[in-house]
Amino acid sequence: MSKHVFVFAEQRDGVIQKVSYELIGEARTLADDLGQSVVAILLGDKIADAARSLIAAGADECVVVEDPVLGEYMTEPYAKAVHAIVQERDPEIVLYGATAIGRDLAPRVSARVHTGLTADCTSLEIDKETKDLRMTRPAFGGNIMATILCTDFRPQMATVRPGVMQPLDRDENREGVITPFMVEYTPADQNVKIREVVKSTRKAADITGAKVLVSGGRGIGNAENFALLRDLADELGGEVSSSRANVDAGWIERDRQVGQTGKTVRPDLYMACGISGAIQHLAGMEDSEYIIAINKNKDAPIFGVADLGIVGDATVIIPKLTQALKKIKG
Amino acid sequence: MKIIVCMKQVPDTTEVRLNPETGTLIREGVPSIINPDDKAGIESALRLKDQFPGTTVTVLSMGLPQVDVAMRECLAMGCDDAILLTDRPLGGADTWATSSTLAAALKKLDFDLIICGRQAIDGDTAQVGPQIAEHLHLPQVSYVEEILEAAEDHLVLKRQFEDRYHVIEVQLPCLITTLSELNAPRYMTVGGIFDAYREREIQIWSLEDIKDTVDMGSIGLKGSPTRVAKSGTKEVKGAGEVHEVTPDEAVDLLLERLSVIHII
Numbered sequence: 145m146s147k148h149v150f151v152f153a154e155q156r157d158g159v160i161q162k163v164s165y166e167l168i169g170e171a172r173t174l175a176d177d178l179g180q181s182v183v184a185i186l187l188g189d190k191i192a193d194a195a196r197s198l199i200a201a202g203a204d205e206c207v208v209v210e211d212p213v214l215g216e217y218m219t220e221p222y223a224k225a226v227h228a229i230v231q232e233r234d235p236e237i238v239l240y241g242a243t244a245i246g247r248d249l250a251p252r253v254s255a256r257v258h259t260g261l262t263a264d265c266t267s268l269e270i271d272k273e274t275k276d277l278r279m280t281r282p283a284f285g286g287n288i289m290a291t292i293l294c295t296d297f298r299p300q301m302a303t304v305r306p307g308v309m310q311p312l313d314r315d316e317n318r319e320g321v322i323t324p325f326m327v328e329y330t331p332a333d334q335n336v337k338i339r340e341v342v343k344s345t346r347k348a349a350d351i352t353g354a355k356v357l358v359s360g361g362r363g364i365g366n367a368e369n370f371a372l373l374r375d376l377a378d379e380l381g382g383e384v385s386s387s388r389a390n391v392d393a394g395w396i397e398r399d400r401q402v403g404q405t406g407k408t409v410r411p412d413l414y415m416a417c418g419i420s421g422a423i424q425h426l427a428g429m430e431d432s433e434y435i436i437a438i439n440k441n442k443d444a445p446i447f448g449v450a451d452l453g454i455v456g457d458a459t460v461i462i463p464k465l466t467q468a469l470k471k472i473k474g
Numbered sequence: 475m476k477i478i479v480c481m482k483q484v485p486d487t488t489e490v491r492l493n494p495e496t497g498t499l500i501r502e503g504v505p506s507i508i509n510p511d512d513k514a515g516i517e518s519a520l521r522l523k524d525q526f527p528g529t530t531v532t533v534l535s536m537g538l539p540q541v542d543v544a545m546r547e548c549l550a551m552g553c554d555d556a557i558l559l560t561d562r563p564l565g566g567a568d569t570w571a572t573s574s575t576l577a578a579a580l581k582k583l584d585f586d587l588i589i590c591g592r593q594a595i596d597g598d599t600a601q602v603g604p605q606i607a608e609h610l611h612l613p614q615v616s617y618v619e620e621i622l623e624a625a626e627d628h629l630v631l632k633r634q635f636e637d638r639y640h641v642i643e644v645q646l647p648c649l650i651t652t653l654s655e656l657n658a659p660r661y662m663t664v665g666g667i668f669d670a671y672r673e674r675e676i677q678i679w680s681l682e683d684i685k686d687t688v689d690m691g692s693i694g695l696k697g698s699p700t701r702v703a704k705s706g707t708k709e710v711k712g713a714g715e716v717h718e719v720t721p722d723e724a725v726d727l728l729l730e731r732l733s734v735i736h737i738i
Contacts (some may be wrong), residue, residue: 219616
């Protein structure tokens with residue numbers, strides 16, 4: 145019988161990615177509802193030392209495959225390992241981060257195993273009666289929410305976007321089992337050749353981790369005005385983010401984009417400045433704790449999700465607010 | 475080189491609006507377009523055709539008969555052939571059944587390279603490309619941002635990740651998935667449009683045409699491991715207060731509120 149909630153723990157350069165801890169936090173809830181365990185899958189080259197960290201984050205067991213071919217992500221070696229583990233262990237559920245790795249690996253595994261896969265879930269829940277996994281995701285450009293079931297095939301598989309689920313508090317004394325797992329690789333498994341790995345030199349902005357986001361839309365007028373938002377963000381200890389339009393216009397980097405095709409954020413405070421609030425944008429930020437919107441158009445849809453709305457010009461109000469904050473701090 | 479591009483016709487989801495009273499989608503008047511990531515795939519195929527004389531580009535789609543419009547647009551851009559797989563039992567397919575069906579059609583065709591868009595804007599799953607590659611036992615390179623080098627027997631690709639990119643060499647045959655950032659697709663030419671409608675035929679395939687390669691248990695709604703249990707528009711949280719005030723009053727209001735929610 146299929147059993148346990150498995151999480152594909154993504155590592156890059158030997159560092160476990162934040163989304164993996166978030167998935168373990170969510171898997172913990174699901175596994176407890178099922179009366180089962182959380183099992184992390186960790187693939188890499190000399191990676192076993194990192195397994196402890198997944199146990200501390202809430203896993204009961206960590207299955208580790210170590211091989212030089214698993215150091216840098218490649219589709220086939222990773223798919224082969226995950227498939228082998230699924231065959232051997234027969235999981236009830238497997239979760240992956242909806243990253244450029246998880247979204248490449250999970251469909252390949254689903255086709256090999258012959259099971260369903262639900263992409264970019266924003267909520268997961270065990271059905272109280274049937275014990276099936278209810279997977280909810282935005283579809284149609286974020287316009288509708290669909291709840292998906294996979295009743296006849298196992299494992300039930302889903303990808304989840306980074307920033308959506310909550311990690312648990314770490315407990316370094318948590319007990320868990322680390323299980324080495326062997327996968328035999330042949331040269332044929334390396335069906336592509338990585339000629340070069342080029343890491344981004346610019347430190348990627350982590351808007352998903354920020355407590356405060358000051359976010360700009362088309363209404364801020366031009367690229368230079370992002371400096372006004374940045375000043376306020378600095379004053380509030382936050383980060384600057386953006387709607388899609390400004391990213392497409394080249395005013396700001398893509399990793400700061402919030403929304404359906406950008407990132408999902410849920411900060412304590414989201415300040416939408418000159419953002420009209422297209423559905424695609426709302427999909428990425430409407431779960432923020434508190435939303436303040438400043439927009440010249442009093443009919444802008446952003447006011448429909450804002451806790452506090454101000455009809456006005458963000459490029460005038462924001463610098464005044466920054467000045468006022470500076471004055472308070474002295 | 476024989477290239478097949480898988481294309482999906484999608485509603486332009488950026489044009490979709492909600493009915494403010496009922497909270498339901500207004501589907502009427504939403505234009506259908508070639509999925510943007512797929513269009514980048516078509517453009518990259520056509521560029522390979524420009525580079526390697528003798529290359530043929532075939533566009534393959536599964537969908538309703540109306541997809542004809544998007545197929546003719548592909549022909550008008552310069553694709554050589556268009557095959558539309560359409561049959562009632564194929565309807566309601568999830569990504570697994572869609573990829574199984576398209577793989578069955580691809581087994582009937584000769585190819586060196588299969589190009590899929592990374593993801594469709596109506597589903598956003600990014601699953602069908604890698605699943606087709608698995609069904610056909612082909613190497614895949616997804617999230618392709620740039621084709622750095624192309625030869626008769628291999629490609630060198632820039633594969634995007636969030637914090638890095640890989641320069642990947644892959645031997646043909648293979649499957650790649652393309653990002654809309656890859657290129658700026660060419661426009662249809664007037665002559666191309668004329669030919670697409672007057673001179674050219676869309677090949678219409680039914681289940682009959684793939685009967686010896688398809689697994690009848692893996693198509694349509696019945697062959698889909700996943701099903702939609704429930705769908706609907708999101709619950710919109712109640713709107714808060716909206717103030718029309720002077721900038722100075724706005725600042726006072728903001729300071730007061732930032733303090734209430736313990737930001738300052």
